[in-house]
Amino acid sequence: MGEELGRRERKKQRTREALAAAAVRLFERQGYDxxxxxxxxxxxxxxxxxxxxxxxAKEDVLLANVQVRVDIGLHTIAGRRPGEAAPDVLARAVEEMIANTWRTDLPSGMAGLRAGLVTSSPAVQARLLQRVLAAHAELAQALRQAYPEELDEVDASALVGAVMGAVGAAGLTSLRRGDAPEQVRDAMRRAADLAVHRR
Incomplete structure (x- = not known):
């Protein structure tokens, strides 16, 4: 039963990847709209x-890997190490999420395409904003649950917003100026470090 479930899940993932890859090719060749x-x-x-x-919807194909990354972040927070401070576990979660972006959206061209469409397509911009806000809420709730004695809802939301906002802004800026995937990844890492450690 478990093996059958695993096979179905892999097939589902391959279909999602094929749809995302086809969308990137078509969007680049003939335009999103x-x-x-x-x-x-x-x-x-x-x-x-x-x-x-x-x-x-069509906009969602551009966000194919977002929930995967959020799940990675949630898993990292849930598995925090004994004595690990909230900013440190969040930094580790974000590093894992950036690593996933490095393996998926950056090499496929999805991240660059999405960055371009954010400024030119109101539908994509609206859907991305909606998804980002939902992801922030999920991560903040997980952080709050992991540190109930240290963080209230406002603190957890502020911490997640600061780090994720910095990472998103740095990644978008790096993509817009045409940086190579390695440079985009490094910009996102620097932003996370700056937001967490203020340096």
């Missing part, structure tokens, strides 16, 4: 119905 969901599905060799089983 000009590309339809049906074209993305066809390029990934699946039905339009299958697309919507994986992504609620």
């Amino acid at each position: 000009e590309t339809t969901v049906a074209e993305i599905a066809e390029a990934a060799d699946v039905s339009t119905r299958t697309f919507f089983l994986h992504f609620p």
Whole structure:
């Protein structure tokens, strides 16, 4: 039973990756607004119905790996080390999330494409903002639960907002100026360090 579940999950992940890769190719070739969901599905060799089983809307294909990264952050916070301070566990969670971005969105071109569309497409901008706010709320709640004696809701939200805001702003700036993936990753790491340690 567990093996069958694992196989299904891997197949689902491969389909999501194929849809995301097809979307990147089409968006770059013919433009975001000009590309339809049906074209993305066809390029990934699946039905339009299958697309919507994986992504609620076209904008969501640009955020294919966001929940994976949030889950990585939540897992890291939940598994905090004995005596580890809240800023340190958050810094470690963010480092793991950046590593995932390095393996997925940066080499695929998804991060650069998303950065460009954030300024040119109101639909993408709105969906990204909505998803970022939801991710911040999830991470802040996890941090608050991990440190109930040290952090209240405001403190946890402020800490997550400061770190994630810094990382997002640095990554976006680095992408917009055309930096190589390594430079984008390093900019995000520097931003996290600056936000956590103020140096």
